[in-house]
Amino acid sequence: MQQEVVLALLAKEPSTGSRLRARLNDALGPLGEAMNDGQVYVNLSRLEKTGLIVRETSRAGGRAYQLTPAGQERVAEWLTEVSWPKPDLAEFHLKLVAAAQAGLADPIGIVDAQRRELLRRLRDAGRAAMAEPDDSEAGLLLEGIVLRLQADLRWLEACERRWTKQRGK
């Protein structure tokens, strides 16, 4: 997880590490389990070292993290940056090409194995999505996972068609 995520979640108001963690859990639902508490605290201490946040003792005695002006600037910048995770399709594509070329494995078999795995993931993601209430933030993230898996499965179908045709030659 990027430290900017932690930084941006502090933009509304100062927060303790544990409250931050709880907010992340709300937004991520069942996916939050994959993230360990350490990640949040490692990010907080890095952000503190680089001067993007400071720790303050509140009147109630809790230790809350707060953005510095530099931190606020970084958040504003980050929100306008365009970034998108890159699925690594080239590796799988080249695996099929190499397998066919070397005659070491049947590309169709590789596609089948991959499809089974993706279908199982789709099942898990679909079930997790079904378990979320309609207005849940985490439900929206799960929907994204479901749609990406569906896109990957469609691409695997195209791979299968292509390599089936190739085999016939």
Added chain:
Amino acid sequence: MNGSDATIVRARGLRKEYGSGEGLVRAVDEVDLDVARGEALAIMGPSGCGKSTLLQLLGGLDRPTGGELWLAGRSIDRLSERGLAQLRRHDVGFVFQAFHLMDELTAQENVELPALLAGRSPREARQRARQLLERVGLADRAGHLPSALSGGQRQRVAIARSLANEPKLVLADEPTGNLDSGATLEVLRLFEALHTSGLTLVVVTHDERIAATADRLISMRDGAFVDETRLVGGTTGSLGALVGLEG
């Protein structure tokens, strides 16, 4: 429990052909299939692969050209017309893409209808329909005509209707084909709840998302099964890894 009790559907060498000579089409080509009681099975494949034809054979809506077919231990491949009608009425529930509700009947009356046709008393049919509408979360819509319901609600009424005579098996053909993603989720949640309560379900679809809710997935091409995947048992990785939350 003996074999026939645990197996709801059993097909051996099941065939359905149309036309003859040069124009012969093998819509279902020597299919072997076992569906266990309480199992949710999905059949996927491109349009024209024979999946809907297969579903119609399983439900007695159509008659096989050859092969053998049993439903809950009873041979049904050579039933008379009357026998098939009985089978459709009592043993199998159907859910279709286009809902197939009667437009001029209320939700409640639509759900009552199969029970009345099966010879139950009006009172019994009414009671059963009320229970079923409650089960699909539409008790408060019982008096609505289908036209006053959303797509997802109509399909839930259709699912309630499919259960009217406590079928041994529910067959669904593209049950979410006409629905948006929110309504699809409604229907999937309902199927999931029914599956958990022990219903045996066979769903034909081209939507991976629907298929992935099943226990087992069969891929069909040119009338035959080409791949089978058992989906229960979970993945090797966690969901978090899919969105870059791990590591």
